[in-house]
Amino acid sequence: MRLVLLSGVSGSGKSVALKALEDAGFFCVDNLPADLISPLADYARARGEENVAISADARSRETLGALPELVQKERAKGTDVRVIFLDSSDESLVRRFSESRRPHPLASAGRELKAAIAEERRLLAWLAEIGQRIDTSALTPGQLRQWVQDLVVSDRAPLTLIFESFGFKGGPPLDADYLFDARCVLPNPHYDPQLRPLTGHDAAVVAYLERETQAGLLIEDIQRFLQRWLPRFMLDQRASITVAIGCTGGRHRSVYIAEELAGRFRPEYPVVVRHRDLKA
Numbered sequence: 252m253r254l255v256l257l258s259g260v261s262g263s264g265k266s267v268a269l270k271a272l273e274d275a276g277f278f279c280v281d282n283l284p285a286d287l288i289s290p291l292a293d294y295a296r297a298r299g300e301e302n303v304a305i306s307a308d309a310r311s312r313e314t315l316g317a318l319p320e321l322v323q324k325e326r327a328k329g330t331d332v333r334v335i336f337l338d339s340s341d342e343s344l345v346r347r348f349s350e351s352r353r354p355h356p357l358a359s360a361g362r363e364l365k366a367a368i369a370e371e372r373r374l375l376a377w378l379a380e381i382g383q384r385i386d387t388s389a390l391t392p393g394q395l396r397q398w399v400q401d402l403v404v405s406d407r408a409p410l411t412l413i414f415e416s417f418g419f420k421g422g423p424p425l426d427a428d429y430l431f432d433a434r435c436v437l438p439n440p441h442y443d444p445q446l447r448p449l450t451g452h453d454a455a456v457v458a459y460l461e462r463e464t465q466a467g468l469l470i471e472d473i474q475r476f477l478q479r480w481l482p483r484f485m486l487d488q489r490a491s492i493t494v495a496i497g498c499t500g501g502r503h504r505s506v507y508i509a510e511e512l513a514g515r516f517r518p519e520y521p522v523v524v525r526h527r528d529l530k531a
Contacts (some may be wrong), residue, residue, distance in 0.1 A: 252292070252295065252296050252300065252301055252302075252303060252329075252330050252331070253301065253302050253303070253330070253331040254292055254303050254304075254305070254307055254330050254332045254333070254334070255272060255277065255305070255332075255333045255335060255403055256288070256306060256307065256318065256322070256324060256332065256333070256334045256382070256403070257269055257272075257302075257305065257307075257335050257337070258306070258307050258308050258315075258334070258335070258336050258337070258372050258375065258378055258382070258483075259335075259336050259337030259338060259375075259385075259504070259529065260308075260309075260337070260338055260339065260344065260368070260372060260375060261308065261309065261344070261349055261355055261356050261357075261368075261371060261401060261435070262339065262343075262344040262347045262355075262391065263337035263338055263339040263387050264337050264339070264387045264390070265306055265337055265397045266281075266309065267392045267395050267396060268335070268337060268395060268396075269304060269306050270282055270396075270514065271395070271396040271404075272302075272399060272403065272404070272528060273444060274306040275400070275404040276302060277302040277303060277304040277495025277506040278302065278303045278304070279303075279304045279305070279306075280302045280303075280304075280305050280313060280483045281306045281308070282307070282308065282310050283305050283307055283311070283320060283497050284307070284313075284314040284485075285311065285314035285315050285316075285318050286314045286316075286317055287333070287374075288305055288307070289322055289325070290319055291303075291305065292325060296330075296448050298347065301529050306327040308356075308375070308455065309371045309374050310356050311357060312374050313505065315374075315375075315448040316333075317368075318378065318381070319381060322334065322381070330343055330368065333366070333382075333383065333403060333490050334367060334381055334382030334383065334460065335383050335384060335385065335402070335403070336375075336378060336379045336382045336383065336384045336385070336436040337385050337387055338379060338384055338385045338386055338387065338425045339386065339388045339425070340384065340386075340388040340421075340422070340425065340465065341365065341368055342388075343366050343387075343388040343389075344528035345364060345365065345368070345475050346365065347446060348364055349379065349518055350466070352360050352470050355367040355368065355371075356371075359415060361379045361509065378401035379394065379435050383454060383490055383491055384425065384426040384493075384503055385398060385402075386424045386426040388424075389421075389527050389528075393414070397524075400428055400524070401523045402490065402491055402492075405411070406509075408421060410481065410484060410485050410489060410490065410491060410492070410520060410521075410524050411490065411491035411492075411520065411521045411522070411523060412477075412491070412494065412511045412513075412516050412520045412521070412523070412526065413480075413491055413493040413494065413522075413523045413524075414494050414509040414510075414512050414522065414523070414524050414525070415493055415494070415495045415496070415509065415524075415525045415526075415527060416451070416469065416495075416496050416497075416498075416501055416503060416505035416506045416508070416509040416525070416526045416527065416528070416529065417429070417495055417496070417497050417501045417527040417528055418497065418498060418499060418500040418501025418502070418505070418527075418528040419432075419434065419497050419499060419501075419502065419510050420496070420499060420500060421501065421503075421527070421528055423495065424493070425525060426493050427493050427494070427495035428492040428493050428494065429476075429477075429492070429493075429495065429498070430494075430495045430496075430497065431469075431473055431494070431495070431496050431508075432490065432498075433466075433496060433497065433498045433504040433505055434497070434498055434499055434504075436437070436464075436465065436469050437464045437466055437469065437498075437504050438464055439498070439499060439503065439504065440459055440460070440503040440504070441499065441503060442502060446503070449503070449505050450503060450506055451502065451504065451505070451508075451509075451510065451529075452507075452528055453509070456503055457505060457507055460503075460504065466507065466508065468483070468506070469508065469510055470511050470512060470515075473494070473496075473508075473512060474512065474516075477494065477512075481520075496508045496509045498524055500526030500528065501526070501529060501531050502528065502529055506526050507525075507527055509524055509526065510524060
């Protein structure tokens, strides 16, 4: 049986993710206290359910401490357990709560929204470290559904590599396991008027980076580093890792490097590529 434990901060998209799993045929339960997860898993197993997804968050914070032990026990039974933690920037959370006009679950009399968000982060900080963290700050609901599809539903291999390009002007992604900075290593194609409107997908930018820069050396160094340490992630039963590549705007250098790395690892690992700041 495959068991997905879904958690995260309020407003990060847990309902969207759980609905995506439900649409994919998962047996889903929202906001279940952690001490009831094992009985529910036993019930689902007895009735032959192959895919189960359970959402647990700060609303049942009194029992969340039982999750690490629960994960270990379920894996000992042979269950494929995935822990996914959805996160988002404070700015995105404030905007979403303001747009939806829904109260934060930890908001009490006299407590402002930002204070409630900070308190929830404090309560859930440890939980973000035991699972796959996904930064939904810049994701639309449709994109989040696709991410869930890529990371969970397709289930193509024990370890999925996620290569994500981004621009530092928008801040680093919250979900990166490794982050590499291309700004100080490679000159910026943005300053070439002919290359400025293009992206790292375009042949002219690719030719420039391969001809005029040390992009190849940077890619080889990152590749060797990952090849050395990926086995450790597999031993830790991680479902995926996120490798973030940053440049100034997230349009040229980081896009090119992410695509190149994806191509080099794709024959051996399932690969997902995301360009956070590259608009369609």
